[in-house]
Amino acid sequence: MLPEGVLINGLTGEVSPGTGKYTKRLSELREIFQDQTELDRLVEVEGDPVVYEVIEYRKEGSDLFFGTTTMEPGKVSGEFFMTRGHFHQRRDMGEVYYTQSGHGVLLLESRKGETKVVRMDPGVCAFIPPDWAHRSINVGSEKLVFVWVCNVDAGHDYGDILKHGMRKIVVDRDGKDTIMNNPHYSL
């Protein structure tokens, strides 16, 4: 395991060299949006667009790893494109999200059900404490690119959020991103 300089492009999210990547398309995120009929229509009409891409740099034996998440702009019936949202499996491990370009909303929810919003604008380094679920939402008209750093052992727990949803949603109301209660939230 050797030191290395990894070039990050804050406009495209490119990571050179990266060690892995995955892409999430709209059809894979069906459960998290309010209007699934409209989602199905968009998948059909727009050829299942990419919602976000994650590129990571991870080395065996290191405690930390990092990478980028690049979110496309878009909406489903006014609800902005978002990530799945997750808790970490390790409840003692948080994360850092450092926005490089674009404009987003980081939606957070503690295990106790407190909710919090952090604006993701260029230069904002979001502190995500341990055991707060987090979801990124692109509320702008360009790509939202952020660098994340995390412990390799943190792990992802998507189950709770997929099952219950998050308590808040972020929608376009008269051209303004607006935080609302999630009408489909279920405990």
Place this chain on the structure above:
Amino acid sequence: MLPEGVLINGLTGEVSPGTGKYTKRLSELREIFQDQTELDRLVEVEGDPVVYEVIEYRKEGSDLFFGTTTMEPGKVSGEFFMTRGHFHQRRDMGEVYYTQSGHGVLLLESRKGETKVVRMDPGVCAFIPPDWAHRSINVGSEKLVFVWVCNVDAGHDYGDILKHGMRKIVVDRDGKDTIMNNPHYSL
């Protein structure tokens, strides 16, 4: 412990809100430079200039913390301004250095004595593996600003580097930053 958006200025190193900071002046770094007579003269003539400043954002109970290091440009008899250099106390914990502005050299040395250099240019995210000593050197003519992220338990071990020096030094040779063997290195 709540989530928070922390604004980082990549040109000045400002962190808003920060939770702590310290400054290192030239007189405090006397042992690490080759020409201590010239260093004493600079301290006298230039009023003990600041070499670097560290601002951190740290919350009790989090596993990660982050901050900026802002290094002034400068030289002592051709040897560029640098940080003290340190191993982590926790040998299983590395670090990430993400350069925001300026131009530097990250000098690394493993416990076994391997040396490695990573160029610090804007957009380069340096991966520092566990148990590699690291020292930042400003080889440019402007401030070198980088964001670092680390485990709160990593700790600093300055002793080895202060006692032995690092195996390499970085000096200005005909206007070019050049890596040389450290003539004062002692095991």
